[in-house]
Amino acid sequence: MAELAYASVSKTDFLTDMRVQLPPSAPSDNMRIGLHVSIAGHIYESLGRAKALGCNAMQIFSRNPRGWQVTALDEADVKEFRRLKEKYDINPVVIHIPYIINLATPDDNLYERSIGAYIEDLKRADTLGAEYFVTHLGSHVGSGEDNGIRRFSDALRQISKKADPKTMILLENTAGSGDGIGYRFEHLKRIIEAQPDPAKIGVCLDTAHTFEAGYDVKDKAGLEKTLKDFDKLLGLDRIKVVHFNDSLSQIDSRVDRHQHIGKGEIGGAGLKRIINHPGLKNAAFIMETPKDTDKDDKRNMAIAKKMAGIKK
Numbered sequence: 001m002a003e004l005a006y007a008s009v010s011k012t013d014f015l016t017d018m019r020v021q022l023p024p025s026a027p028s029d030n031m032r033i034g035l036h037v038s039i040a041g042h043i044y045e046s047l048g049r050a051k052a053l054g055c056n057a058m059q060i061f062s063r064n065p066r067g068w069q070v071t072a073l074d075e076a077d078v079k080e081f082r083r084l085k086e087k088y089d090i091n092p093v094v095i096h097i098p099y100i101i102n103l104a105t106p107d108d109n110l111y112e113r114s115i116g117a118y119i120e121d122l123k124r125a126d127t128l129g130a131e132y133f134v135t136h137l138g139s140h141v142g143s144g145e146d147n148g149i150r151r152f153s154d155a156l157r158q159i160s161k162k163a164d165p166k167t168m169i170l171l172e173n174t175a176g177s178g179d180g181i182g183y184r185f186e187h188l189k190r191i192i193e194a195q196p197d198p199a200k201i202g203v204c205l206d207t208a209h210t211f212e213a214g215y216d217v218k219d220k221a222g223l224e225k226t227l228k229d230f231d232k233l234l235g236l237d238r239i240k241v242v243h244f245n246d247s248l249s250q251i252d253s254r255v256d257r258h259q260h261i262g263k264g265e266i267g268g269a270g271l272k273r274i275i276n277h278p279g280l281k282n283a284a285f286i287m288e289t290p291k292d293t294d295k296d297d298k299r300n301m302a303i304a305k306k307m308a309g310i311k312k
Contacts, residue, residue, distance in 0.1 A: 008220040017203040028277035031308055032092065033244075035297050039063075043128070044075070054203060054312075057284040059134070059241075061092040062124040067098055068113070074126055079287040083130050092131035092284050094204075094241055095119060095167070103136035103155040104148035104181050108194050111274040114138075115155050122159065125167040132240055133167045134204045137174060137182035137191070148181040153194035160195065170204040170240055175212035175249070175256035176251060183254070184212040189233045203234065205283075206243035207274055208259070211266055214252035218270035227279050243262045244304060260289050260296065261303045272307040 023049025034055035039046045043062070050058035063070050097122065102116040118135075132268045156169070171191060176183025184199035192198045208219060216222025227236060234252060246264030248257035275285055285308075289300045305311075 016240050031281075031310060033301070033304060033308065034058040034090070034275070034284070034286045036060065036096070036286065036288045037203050037303060043079050044077055044084055045190075046199075047084040047088055047090055050090055052157055055298050056089055057092050057094070057286055058090055058161040059096055059286045059288070061098065061201070062128065063098070064104050065096070068100060070117075073124060076285075077303060078127055085129060086219075087116060092241070093128065093288060094132045094134055094284070095121070095128070095130045095135065095168075096191070097135040097203055101135075101151045102141075103135075104140050105151065106143035106147065111151065113156065115158055118155070118159050119163045120170070122163045122165045126163075130167050132170050132202070132204070134170045135166070135240065136172050137180065137187065139179040140181055141179050145181055146177070148185055149190050153191045154183065156191065156201075157195060160197075160200070162174040168200065168202050168240065170202045172204040172243070173206055173209050175209040175214065176254040177256050180274065183209070183235050187200045192234065192238075202240040204241040204243060205230075205239045206245060207248040207250075207266060207271065208243070208245040208264070209256060211247045211251055212249050212253050212255060212257075214254075216251060217274060218251070218266045220273060222226070222252065223273055223277065227277065233281070237282070239280060239283050240284045242274070242280055242285045244271070244275065244287050245289060252284070258288055259289060261300045261307075262286065268303075268307070271304075275304065275308045 027118050035053055036048060037049045038048045039060050046060050058094035071289055100109055101117050103114050105111050122133055137152055138218040171188050174182040176178045181187050183247050188203060192201045196199055211217050215226040230236060246259040246266050248259040249255040250265050261271060287300050290296060
């Protein structure tokens with residue numbers, strides 16, 4: 001998940017956006033939709049937050065995403081997490097990789113430390129009973145894209161062998177900022193094909209990153225071409241999660257900045273086409289939108305549900 005640039009949005013602005021003339025949506029009450037929520041306090045409290053926001057899916061960090069120090073999961077907390085996950089029907093639970101991990105780095109010390117931390121975080125995801133583990137692809141730090149992709153691919157093979165996870169790893173496409181890899185679908189394809197069992201690796205498609213990397217998902221024809229190209233390379237069924245974010249940045253900017261639903265450069269019409277696209281009907285939609293106030297998550301969820309034709 002990116003560092004987010006925030007903008008103030010009023011309820012009136014959101015409702016005005018929703019008056020745009022769009023084709024009616026088919027009811028999607030079985031859709032899995034949610035938000036990235038906080039794990040403050042006990043980790044199981046995140047499920048209550050998600051439920052209160054109207055989520056039936058959610059994303060969390062399983063620990064502080066900006067430090068190497070990790071506190072072991074409390075056994076009682078894990079038991080309560082699993083109980084509430086079942087009670088509230090929150091599925092999937094998505095764990096996001098910490099920011100500090102970089103599997104594409106040419107620095108051997110950071111590389112080995114990142115592999116160790118990745119394995120530990122993946123085991124935490126298994127312990128919590130999470131369905132998916134979303135990972136950014138990291139930065140080659142000037143060593144070149146080919147080297148970064150090779151390093152990441154090698155690391156993922158080691159991780160999969162040592163951790164043998166039940167939680168499915170999802171590669172998240174990126175905006176392509178700096179020396180980041182993963183902004184082209186071909187990068188994801190190369191990494192997945194380098195794994196001993198490619199079927200065990202899925203994809204998390206971020207709408208803002210896709211747009212910022214140069215794929216015109218705002219336009220109807222552009223969305224169809226983007227998904228057709230993805231399907232040809234990897235298969236749309238590999239997309240298990242969609243990070244459903246508007247973009248503060250312009251198309252092909254390679255600048256990763258998320259925006260409130262319908263208030264960015266993709267816009268309400270573009271996002272409505274995405275959330276209702278039949279090729280993505282089996283994916284969970286999870287928002288990583290700005291949190292300027294306590295009301296923002298509720299507002300973004302309400303807009304996304306209206307776009308999808310969800311009445312509850």
